[in-house]
Every structure is written in structure tokens, then in C-alpha cells.
Amino acid sequence: MLSKKIPIDEAEKKGKNTTIYGSRYFSQSVPKFEIPEKGMPSQAAYRLIHDEMNLDGNPNLNLASFVTTWMEEEADKLISENNGKNFVDNDEYPQSEIIQKRTVNMIARLFNVPENYSFIGTSTIGSSEAIMLGLLAHKWTWRKKNEEKGIDIKNKTPNIVMGADVHVVWEKFAKYFDTELRMIPMEENSYVLTADKVKEHVDENTIAIGVVLGTTFTGQIDEIEKINDLLIEIKEDKGWDIPIHVDAASGGFVVPFTSPDFKWDFRLEHVRSINTSGHKYGLVYPGIGWLIFKDKKYLPDDLIFHVNYLGGIIPTFNLNFSKGSSMIIAQYYNLLHLGFEGYSAIMENLMETTRYLAKNLNKTNVFELLDTELNLPIIAIKLKEEFKNKFTVFDISRRLREKGWIIPAYSLPSNVEDTAVLRIVIKENFSRDMAEMLIKHLHDLFKEYNLGFKEKNNKNKHSVVNIF
Numbered sequence: 001m002l003s004k005k006i007p008i009d010e011a012e013k014k015g016k017n018t019t020i021y022g023s024r025y026f027s028q029s030v031p032k033f034e035i036p037e038k039g040m041p042s043q044a045a046y047r048l049i050h051d052e053m054n055l056d057g058n059p060n061l062n063l064a065s066f067v068t069t070w071m072e073e074e075a076d077k078l079i080s081e082n083n084g085k086n087f088v089d090n091d092e093y094p095q096s097e098i099i100q101k102r103t104v105n106m107i108a109r110l111f112n113v114p115e116n117y118s119f120i121g122t123s124t125i126g127s128s129e130a131i132m133l134g135l136l137a138h139k140w141t142w143r144k145k146n147e148e149k150g151i152d153i154k155n156k157t158p159n160i161v162m163g164a165d166v167h168v169v170w171e172k173f174a175k176y177f178d179t180e181l182r183m184i185p186m187e188e189n190s191y192v193l194t195a196d197k198v199k200e201h202v203d204e205n206t207i208a209i210g211v212v213l214g215t216t217f218t219g220q221i222d223e224i225e226k227i228n229d230l231l232i233e234i235k236e237d238k239g240w241d242i243p244i245h246v247d248a249a250s251g252g253f254v255v256p257f258t259s260p261d262f263k264w265d266f267r268l269e270h271v272r273s274i275n276t277s278g279h280k281y282g283l284v285y286p287g288i289g290w291l292i293f294k295d296k297k298y299l300p301d302d303l304i305f306h307v308n309y310l311g312g313i314i315p316t317f318n319l320n321f322s323k324g325s326s327m328i329i330a331q332y333y334n335l336l337h338l339g340f341e342g343y344s345a346i347m348e349n350l351m352e353t354t355r356y357l358a359k360n361l362n363k364t365n366v367f368e369l370l371d372t373e374l375n376l377p378i379i380a381i382k383l384k385e386e387f388k389n390k391f392t393v394f395d396i397s398r399r400l401r402e403k404g405w406i407i408p409a410y411s412l413p414s415n416v417e418d419t420a421v422l423r424i425v426i427k428e429n430f431s432r433d434m435a436e437m438l439i440k441h442l443h444d445l446f447k448e449y450n451l452g453f454k455e456k457n458n459k460n461k462h463s464v465v466n467i468f
């Protein structure tokens with residue numbers, strides 16, 4: 001006979017000792033399609049959702065995502081203390097805005113804005129919003145310049161030039177904002193945008209060149225300085241003043257700390273705007289991004305709206321109106337707490353782990369690195385030709401998932417779509433120890449495929465395989 005389930009409060013009233021799992025909510029299907037007529041106790045709702053969330057992957061083993069999965073307790077505390085604040089309501093929350101300004105100041109200087117420029121910037125939900133806003137500003141500037149010269153733009157189509165190594169948000173911009181997309185394909189063994197390729201694609205209607213500091217596909221860096229030099233020449237020859245927008249989503253919080261002398265930023269004349277993701281190597285949870293213009297003259301006033309419905313006049317330059325203040329505050333916390341030295345120490349460790357992992361992946365003799373320079377903590381590998389008839393990178397990705405690792409496999413964009421890669425993003429909480437585990441699991445997998453690595457690696461007594 002089925003026993004009658006008793007709600008937890010009734011059970012307690014009747015003096016029965018049980019846990020929340022003894023209540024009826026755990027023997028009934030959970031509402032999925034309509035708001036339930038009657039709710040449930042907070043304890044039950046929490047447990048039900050908490051337990052269901054265990055079906056998600058473990059963020060700490062997620063080497064697919066660039067996004068921060070761990071912050072310090074003090075940061076967590078600040079975030080929860082400020083979670084209820086809507087950043088846009090800066091009449092009510094003026095201090096949030098002050099903190100945004102301080103953070104914009106720090107990031108603009110990290111990106112080396114020359115002293116004689118009046119930079120301006122904003123926080124965004126992420127790099128995608130920042131890129132859209134940056135490119136909109138360049139489109140408006142192109143329009144304004146034409147108007148000033150008395151040129152009718154009705155029959156002109158603005159275009160934007162970039163490599164096929166860009167993130168999908170660049171294509172979205174072209175489509176959403178009606179701009180001709182001039183996307184330069186990748187080539188075998190050349191996965192970045194070079195100055196030579198740019199030269200053939202620009203004209204007087206090019207609103208901007210998009211370059212990447214740390215591409216999504218391979219973690220490499222476009223030829224930013226050479227492209228800048230090319231644009232200086234073009235300006236002298238033809239009078240076209242074409243801006244560069246640098247997508248530093250991943251690299252913006254790495255390269256300034258690991259290679260401060262490497263020129264990719266506002267030190268270059270044509271770099272007029274830069275975005276970075278605070279939630280990637282800025283070491284903040286999602287969603288926070290930053291957009292900085294080298295000078296306020298590159299952000300046309302037309303794009304800034306002034307609203308008064310929250311009390312006070314509020315200027316806004318964002319795609320979304322409301323957003324939380326917490327992540328802006330968390331970014332400021334990191335900058336304040338870590339300082340240049342703290343970020344540098346973390347980034348150096350990440351690069352050390354990256355080099356270690358890359359060396360050991362190479363040693364397997366199964367993989368080939370797409371980029372041996374390793375400027376960012378991102379590793380892209382492909383299978384060596386001789387293993388392609390045994391398995392694919394998609395098989396490896398799937399099998400590693402059984403061990404909990406989330407390592408994506410994907411094909412490169414058109415023109416090099418026959419190349420399939422695995423990408424590993426090394427994040428703050430991915431230690432050398434974890435790298436050793438990953439290599440161990442790969443070796444276990446190869447043993448199953450009878451690839452005979454044991455022999456080869458055991459010759460080296462320091463090989464990672466011997467640790468286990």
C-alpha cells in the first residue's frame with residue numbers, strides 16, 4: 001500500500017522527524033510549464049534547484065570557457081552586498097558610478113593612453129556589447145566626416161575589415177548594423193590577420209579595421225603594429241584616416257602584465273578603441289566588459305542619450321539599460337587588491353602552466369600545436385596526420401568529458417575548415433597539478449587506443465606519466 005506523503009510542516013506538527021527530502025515536494029514532478037498555483041517552502045525550492053544544478057558541468061574543469069569561475073571570499077561578499085543595485089540608476093547609486101570611473105581610469109592607463117588624450121570609457125555586460133558600441137561609434141564618425149565634407153552617403157555602403165579569426169560578435173555587428181563585412185579568410189598555418197591581407201581590402205568607406213589580441217580560435221595575436229603602420233601610410237597617401245578597434249577580450253588583462261613592452265594598444269596611432277572582458281582574465285565573474293576610447297572625440301555625442309526618468313540627468317551609452325553594479329565593484333576590488341604585481345604574478349603562473357601543458361601535449365607525439373609562440377594562456381592543438389585514421393579530436397573531447405574535463409573540439413572557419421582542433425583555456429584556478437592530471441587522463445586514453453606512449457615517455461624519468 002502506498003503511504004500518504006505528509007508536507008514537512010505537517011510532519012513536524014505531528015512530531016515526525018524527517019528532512020526536507022521527506023516532504024511531498026520530492027515525490028512529485030516539479031512545475032515546468034506554468035507557475036504553480038501554490039508555491040513551496042523556500043527550503044524545498046532551494047534543495048530542488050540546488051540538486052538539479054549538479055547536472056551542469058563542473059566550472060572548474062571547464063577548459064572551454066574563458067570566463068572566471070572563482071573569486072576570493074571578499075569579492076563574493078562585495079558582490080552579494082551590492083547585488084540589488086541597478087547601475088543605471090546613478091542618481092540613487094552615485095558611488096557605483098564613481099567606482100566605474102576609477103576603473104575606467106585604471107584600465108585606460110593600463111592600455112597606455114598617451115597623456116595628451118582625453119580618454120573616455122564605460123563598463124558593459126561583456127566584450128560583445130563593448131565591440132558593438134565601439135564599432136557604432138566608428139560608423140557614426142565615418143558618417144559625420146562625410147557630412148562635414150558635403151558627401152552624400154545615401155549611395156555609399158560603409159564596410160568593416162577583419163580576419164576570419166574574429167569572434168562571431170563582429171559578424172553580428174555587420175549584420176545588425178547594416179555594414180558590409182569584409183572578412184579575410186584564414187589560410188593553412190596562418191590563422192591571424194596580417195597587414196598584407198588588410199591592404200587589399202580597405203577603401204574610403206572602411207569605418208574600422210578589427211584586430212584581435214588573443215583570438216577565440218587559437219589564442220594568437222593579429223599583426224596589430226604592422227597594420228597600424230600600414231594605416232599611417234594609407235593616411236599619408238590617400239588621406240583616409242581609418243581607425244583600429246582592438247578586440248582585447250582575452251588579451252587585455254594578460255599582455256600588459258606579461259609583456260608590457262609589446263605594442264598593441266593606444267601607443268599605436270590608429271588604435272582608437274579597445275574592448276576587454278573583465279570576466280575573462282580581468283578575473284571577475286560574468287558579466288562585465290570594458291570599452292575605452294583613446295579620446296572623447298572618437299565617440300560622437302549623438303550616440304549618448306540623456307534620460308531623466310530616474311531622477312537627475314543620466315547620460316547612457318549602452319545597449320542595455322539596467323544592469324547590476326556588483327561586477328563593476330568586483331573589478332575595482334581586483335584592481336585595488338591585486339595591483340599590477342598581483343595580476344602579473346597570476347598571469348606569469350598561468351603562462352608557466354600553459355608552457356608546461358603545451359610541452360607535454362607536444363611530447364605525446366599525437367598532437368601538434370597550432371601556435372608555438374604561446375602569448376596567451378590558450379592552447380590549440382590538432383591531431384598529427386598519422387593518427388587521423390584512429391580517432392578525431394571530437395572523440396577525444398567526448399572521452400575526456402567522461403572524466404569531467406570540458407575541452408571543446410571544433411573546425412576552423414571556412415578555407416581551413418578541414419582543420420579540427422581542441423582548445424584548452426588555462427584559467428586562474430587551473431594549477432600545474434591539474435595540468436598533470438589532464439595529461440595523465442590523456443595518456444590513459446591513448447593506452448586504450450594502443451598507441452604505445454608508455455614506452456616512449458617512460459624513458460624520461462621526469463615524465464609526467466611516471467608521477468602516477
Ligand SMILES: Cc1ncc(COP(=O)(O)O)c(C=O)c1O
Pocket residue numbers: 066125126127128129166167169212214215216247249250277289
Ligand atoms: C576574441 C573575443 N572577442 C569577443 C568575445 C565575446 O566576449 P563576451 O563573452 O565578453 O561578450 C570573445 C568571447 O570569448 C572572444 O574570445
